[in-house]
Amino acid sequence: MPTTLRSHRVRTLIEADTIQRRVDELAREIDRDYHDTDGLVAIGVLKGAVIFFSDLVKRLHVPVLVDFFQTSSYGAGTIAGEIRIKRDIDLSIRGRDVLLVEDIVDTGWTVRTILELFRFRGAKSVRLCALLDKHEAREVDVPIDYCGFQIGREFVVGYGLDYGERHRNLPYVGIVDFDEKEPKP
Ligand code: IMP
Ligand code: MG
Numbered sequence: 001m002p003t004t005l006r007s008h009r010v011r012t013l014i015e016a017d018t019i020q021r022r023v024d025e026l027a028r029e030i031d032r033d034y035h036d037t038d039g040l041v042a043i044g045v046l047k048g049a050v051i052f053f054s055d056l057v058k059r060l061h062v063p064v065l066v067d068f069f070q071t072s073s074y075g076a077g078t079i080a081g082e083i084r085i086k087r088d089i090d091l092s093i094r095g096r097d098v099l100l101v102e103d104i105v106d107t108g109w110t111v112r113t114i115l116e117l118f119r120f121r122g123a124k125s126v127r128l129c130a131l132l133d134k135h136e137a138r139e140v141d142v143p144i145d146y147c148g149f150q151i152g153r154e155f156v157v158g159y160g161l162d163y164g165e166r167h168r169n170l171p172y173v174g175i176v177d178f179d180e181k182e183p184k185p
Helices: 016-033 050-057 109-120
Strands: 008-014 040-046 064-073 083-087 097-105 125-133 146-150 173-178
Touching: 016 050, 016 125, 016 146, 040 050, 040 109, 050 064, 050 097, 064 109, 083 109, 097 109, 109 125
Parallel strands: 040 064, 040 097, 097 125, 125 146
Antiparallel strands: 008 173, 064 083
16 A cells, blocks of 8 residues: 555545446346346455445345455556456356456456456356446457446546545545646655
8 A cells, every 4th residue: 555645636426326326227237137047156356346346236136156356467557467366266157157346447457367267267158347447548358248337537436446545435436636736756
C-alpha cells in the first residue's frame, strides 16, 4: 500500500441506486442463461470485485458455488504474461460452468489470462461478468458477456475499486480528480 497518495477528491459517476438496479438486471440475465446448469461456479477476482460479487450472487436463484481468485501485475502497469497468481481457487472447475466476476476490464490482460487458465483446466463453459468496461483502454480483445456499465478512461474508485487501498467501501462509483497543483510523487 503506497504511503503517499496524491491529494484528490472523488466525484460521483454512478449513483448507488443505479448500480443496484443494474446488478438486479444482470442477476436476472444470468439466472435465465444458466437455468438448466448442473453446476455453476461464480469466481470473484479479489479484492476489487468483492462488493459487486456479493451483491450479485445473493440475487441469483440458480444453484451456485462461490470461489475467489487474486492476481497482481508486476510494477505499475498491466502487461501481457506478467499477471501473477496471488491466490488460486479451491474448487475444481473441470466440466463445470464458470462465471468470472470482475470489477473493471481495463487493458483486458487480467481477465484474459484468468479466462484462458480456466479453459485450460477443462471448464465446460467460461463467461465473464464485469461491473465496468473501460473499452477505450483495451489492449487485448475480451468479450464481456454481462457488462454493468461502459465508462471512459478516468480512474475510478468505490463499490470495491480502490486508489491505494482507499475508497473500496463507497456505495457508488466515483471519478478521482487529482489536485493538479500538487507535483506527482
Ligand atoms: P487490466 O488487466 O488492465 O484489465 O486491469 C484490470 C485491473 O486494474 C482491475 O482489476 C483493477 O484492479 C485495476 N484498475 C483498472 N482501472 C482501474 C480504475 O479506474 N480504478 C481502480 N482500479 C483499476
Ligand atoms: Mg481488480
